[in-house]
Amino acid sequence: MPVDLELAPKQKRPVGEPCCEPVVYPDIERGQAERMAAVAKALGDPIRMQLVDVLRKHAGKVCVCELVPLFDLSQPTVSHHLKVLREAGIVGSERRGLWAYYYVEPGAVEELRAWLAK
Amino acid sequence: MPVDLELAPKQKRPVGEPCCEPVVYPDIERGQAERMAAVAKALGDPIRMQLVDVLRKHAGKVCVCELVPLFDLSQPTVSHHLKVLREAGIVGSERRGLWAYYYVEPGAVEELRAWLAK
């Protein structure tokens, strides 16, 4: 959990040659790493991956009652996965009457996508 | 865990209007979802995110003895995270004498990156 990245002093290298260039990379942005890891973690489940995939393929909002029968899972379990995605900011939801509609939150994965593309 | 995505029959809809368009999306590719979820899961930890970031910024191979002091973690814990990344195919390692060098496995995140960019 602790992620302190200040310029740490080199380990002692008593023996012959150094193991590698004595370069340290202190500029890994901790906040960015935590944000992107949170998004990646939410996507790190096949069910959630497929949920997002369905929502993305559908240009609009999809009812939960459409999502549940796609998987061999109970309704509360699907609801749980949707909640994980919602808390990661990847999807949003809207209640209309008796039904709940989910949609992809635009731009939520942008930071991760851009980093992967570097 | 079970991910069966055949065209399930619609839920009974006795009451008035249907909740949404009666469209079902059976073509979510299960294998692709599992592969991408595995990569995302491995990236779903801030430490591993930063490890990959360091390895990517460095054009070449980085010794473990350089990586450990970057984090406020024990060497076995860093070794564990590197193993997770290795088993996900994201990084590779090479032993040279007493030291172990890690590097980013090119193309490992390509499928995920491309899907995110869609």
Add this chain to the structure above:
DNA sequence: CGTAAAGGTTGACAACTATCTATTCAATCG
């Protein structure tokens, strides 16, 4: 050979996760 160093492995433990059943809540229908 014996010692030391790098780093991987093991085992333990607490924290978290995926899943289910049962329940609750809110909105609609009769």
Add this chain to the structure above:
DNA sequence: CGATTGAATAGATAGTTGTCAACCTTTACG
């Protein structure tokens, strides 16, 4: 109002994960 329905929540449980201390393996060096 009372019954029904879609969806979220609560509670339980089995499995997984992050971490460390301790140990083991391999390589180098004197």
